[in-house]
Amino acid sequence: MVRVVAQVILAVALTGSLSLGQQTKLQAIECPFPEGQDVASEAKCAEYTACEWTDGRCHMVSNDVGGYVVDGEAQDTGRGFKVNLKKADASKTMFGADVADLVFEVIQHENYHVQIKIYDPVNARYEVPLPLNLPAEAEADPLYSVSVSGNGEPFHFSVNRNTNGNTLFRSEGPLTFEDQFIQLHTGLMSSYLYGFGENTHTSFRQVFEPRTTFPIFARDQPVGTEPMNEYGHHPYYMVMEDDFGNSHSVLLHNSNAMEYSTFLLDDGTPTLTLRTIGGIIDLHFFLGPDPEDLNLQYTNMVGTPAMPTYWSLGFHLSRWGYNSTDGVRAARERMKVMGIPQDVQTCDIDYMDRQRDFTYDPVNWGDMPDLINELHNDNIKVTLILDPALVIDFDYYAPAARGKDSDVFIKWSDPSFVPSDQEAGTDDYMVGYVWPDTKTIFPDFLKPETATWWTNELKLFHDALQYDAIWIDMNEPANFGTNLDKPWNWPEGKDPWSLKCPENKWDSPPYPTMMIRVGDNQSKKISDHTICMSGN
Numbered sequence: 223m224v225r226v227v228a229q230v231i232l233a234v235a236l237t238g239s240l241s242l243g244q245q246t247k248l249q250a251i252e253c254p255f256p257e258g259q260d261v262a263s264e265a266k267c268a269e270y271t272a273c274e275w276t277d278g279r280c281h282m283v284s285n286d287v288g289g290y291v292v293d294g295e296a297q298d299t300g301r302g303f304k305v306n307l308k309k310a311d312a313s314k315t316m317f318g319a320d321v322a323d324l325v326f327e328v329i330q331h332e333n334y335h336v337q338i339k340i341y342d343p344v345n346a347r348y349e350v351p352l353p354l355n356l357p358a359e360a361e362a363d364p365l366y367s368v369s370v371s372g373n374g375e376p377f378h379f380s381v382n383r384n385t386n387g388n389t390l391f392r393s394e395g396p397l398t399f400e401d402q403f404i405q406l407h408t409g410l411m412s413s414y415l416y417g418f419g420e421n422t423h424t425s426f427r428q429v430f431e432p433r434t435t436f437p438i439f440a441r442d443q444p445v446g447t448e449p450m451n452e453y454g455h456h457p458y459y460m461v462m463e464d465d466f467g468n469s470h471s472v473l474l475h476n477s478n479a480m481e482y483s484t485f486l487l488d489d490g491t492p493t494l495t496l497r498t499i500g501g502i503i504d505l506h507f508f509l510g511p512d513p514e515d516l517n518l519q520y521t522n523m524v525g526t527p528a529m530p531t532y533w534s535l536g537f538h539l540s541r542w543g544y545n546s547t548d549g550v551r552a553a554r555e556r557m558k559v560m561g562i563p564q565d566v567q568t569c570d571i572d573y574m575d576r577q578r579d580f581t582y583d584p585v586n587w588g589d590m591p592d593l594i595n596e597l598h599n600d601n602i603k604v605t606l607i608l609d610p611a612l613v614i615d616f617d618y619y620a621p622a623a624r625g626k627d628s629d630v631f632i633k634w635s636d637p638s639f640v641p642s643d644q645e646a647g648t649d650d651y652m653v654g655y656v657w658p659d660t661k662t663i664f665p666d667f668l669k670p671e672t673a674t675w676w677t678n679e680l681k682l683f684h685d686a687l688q689y690d691a692i693w694i695d696m697n698e699p700a701n702f703g704t705n706l707d708k709p710w711n712w713p714e715g716k717d718p719w720s721l722k723c724p725e726n727k728w729d730s731p732p733y734p735t736m737m738i739r740v741g742d743n744q745s746k747k748i749s750d751h752t753i754c755m756s757g758n
Contacts (some may be wrong), residue, residue, distance in 0.1 A: 249281045250487045251395040251407055252433075253316070254497065256733050272314045272398065282395050288314045289396030290324060290377040292370065301360050302328035305370050307340075307377050310396075317732035319401035321345075326379065328368045330360035334510070334519055336368065336381065340399065340406075340503035348501045350477050351668060354523050365509045366390070381507055383470070388463045390470045390507060394493060402731045405497045410461055413492040417459030417471070418482060420452040428459075430492045433485035437737035442700035442751040450740035453698055457482070457496075460516060471516045473524075475504040479748055481735045499731050533603050534691065536565025540605075542572060546586040547593040554597070567597055568605040568693060577657040579608050580621045580683040594688050603690040610697045611662035614648050621679050622663070630672040631663040635758035639724050652757050654701040654721040655709045664699045664753060701753050705745035723747065723754035731755075 253273035255261050267273045267280035274283045282288055290307040297304045307324040321342045329337040341347065370379045381391040391408050398405040415428040421436045422445070428434070440455040457474040474480070478500035487493050508519040521527075539557065544550045550567060557564045573590065575581040582590045594604050612622045612631075625631060633650045634640050640650050651663045665672050680692065703709030703720040712718065723729040734748045743750040 247488050248284065248395050249276055249279050250485055250493070251282045251495070252483075252485075253280045253282055254405075254733065258736065258739050270316050272316045272396070282398075283314055285310075285378065285396040286376040287311050287396075288398070290399075292373050292375055292377055293323070295373050296370065299327070299329075302330045302336075302368075304328075306343075307397075310376065315400065316398060316405075317400055317403050321399045321401070324399055326370060326377070330364055331357055332519070332522075333361040333364045334366075334508060334515070335523065336364065336366050336507050338368070338379070338381070338503075338505045338507070340397070342399075342502070348478070349504065350475050350501075354475075355525060356523065366507065383463075383468065383509060383511075385511075386464075386468065388468060390461070390463070390509070391472070391505075394487070394491075399503075402499045402727060403497070403733045404499070404501075404503060405495065406503060407493060407495045409487070410492045410494055411463040412461060414462035415459060415484065415492070415494065416462075417456075419456035419458065420454035422446060422448065422450055422452065428484050430484045430486050433483060435481055435483040435736055437479070437481045437735050437740065439479040439735065439737050439748070440698045440752070441737070442696065442698050442702075443741045446741055448740055451737060458520070459494075460513065462513070467513075468511045469513050469516060470510055471508045471520060473506040473508075473520070474498070475506060476501045479731075479735050479737060481737070497733075497735070499733055499735060533565050537563045538566040538568060538605070539564050540568030540570065542570040544569065545572060547589055550593060551596070554600070554602070564602060566603045566605055566691075568607065570607050571609060571657060571695075573606065576659055577609075578613055578619060578621075579610075580679050582687060590687060598688070604688075605691040605693050606687065606689045607693045607695050609657060609695050610665050610667075610699060611654065611656040611658075611701075612665070613658045613660040613662055614645055614651075614653060615660055616647055624679070625663075625665065625675055628671045628675045630665050630669060630675045632666045632753065632757045634754075635728075635756050639726075639754075639756050641722065643719070652721070652753055654704070654753055655712070655719075656696060656700060656702055657711070659713055662701075664701075698752055700751060702751075704749050704751065704753065705747050721753065723749045724756055726756060728755040 253267060253270055255266065262280050264275045267275040272283055272288050273280050287310055289310055291310050293306040293308040305326045307326055309320055309322045312320060312322065324340055325343045327339045331337060365384055367382050367384055371377055377397060378393050380389055382389050388411055394407040394409050413430050416426055418436065434449060436449055437451045438455050438457055439451055440453065443452055445452055455477060457480060460469055460471040462469045474496055476498050478498045480498035483495040485493055508516050510516045571577050573582050573587045575583045597604055612625060613619055614622065616623045616626055631651045634652055637650055645653055645661060653661050653663055656662050665676060701721055702711060705722055706720050708718040708720050729749055731748065738746045738748060749755055
């Protein structure tokens, strides 16, 4: 059973208000501005009642005022415990719509794995719908203990390692839980912090000085050099705690747009801020203690990658612009003449007929079945790239017609969002534009019907071309020109058009995260380079 500690083991005492020294220590917990921190001023700080201006810094107010208070005694759930929380002062807010009552829940899984959720017990909020591999019963003798403040005290919690007392997570400052702005801070055991995949870093180890903030959101953002998110979304990190190599890792199981900040408190404590603009706080802690153990423990929950075929570990050749089967043949001959090893040949989407999935160009690539046989006879495997977006030509393009019959494409969440210029026959599908010369729609891969349809299309395609592997590209999903006058590759001579997102709380959230200010975000919208958030 998880040990419920009546009095929190924290560096900051939680009885009464913070002392002057403790408030100074927490002045490093900054108030984030939607426009970025360059606009910080006393006047700007005063726009947010959850913020306070001290000595030239705009920071969050103290926890006893701006956070939550424990409301009642802990309740044993048989798998852990729950504690009710109540907003300390409803007038202290960042963007409004604070959730007044929350539940802090500890769920014990394996002895090395504990889950902590903070959620609204009355109104269901979005949770990641992908299944996790969790045990039916909790294991005995957990390696951790979870401490939470007592009834009537300002809410704080910590997660500790039982074997040596290391504090793995110690909440700092106030918890903020608004409808579209959730923020949690934690002090760390050390500055040896790693993870948060698909961000631009100069080193694997995260930097705490100066303060650094990175966005996390899946969109079609090419690799750059400034601190920014690339294509993917992976809010998972690892901390090496001490000189003995004890390590733990944490997954924030949330798929909304988010960002994280690394910085030092005024006393030098390495600190991490996690922000997300929707869903709930759902943290999974893994206790290792070795980094290798963490890899096994984490993949035991989320699932392991498929074992790759041996040939896929070999030498690959890929590019856009072969232009024809003869272009591939010429490249293969050059590889042989120069004695360069090759195991796999990849063809980009220029092999397609007008960039339409599950097709090949009958003119320049008309003998593609013969090419694949030739490569196979030369002991070369063939990978073909596919982009999930399909054109809306339902009358003459069978994959889209079959997809429509199976109702597999992403829709607008409300009929009122359907644009007035929506193409006839596209119903309430969200229509965009990517590589083909015709507008596109996007599969909803969270629907089981979509998996069935997609698998069938791959089988039919394999009947035509005996490929060995598929490379799925542009599946963030990517969309070109969202909210702009027109996509950069819009056909000449056509009237300007682009997918334009409605002005509502989903597509124009009060805190869109720093992703709108970094990379190639031309529209300064959260939907830039992807589809609208008002989808379903």
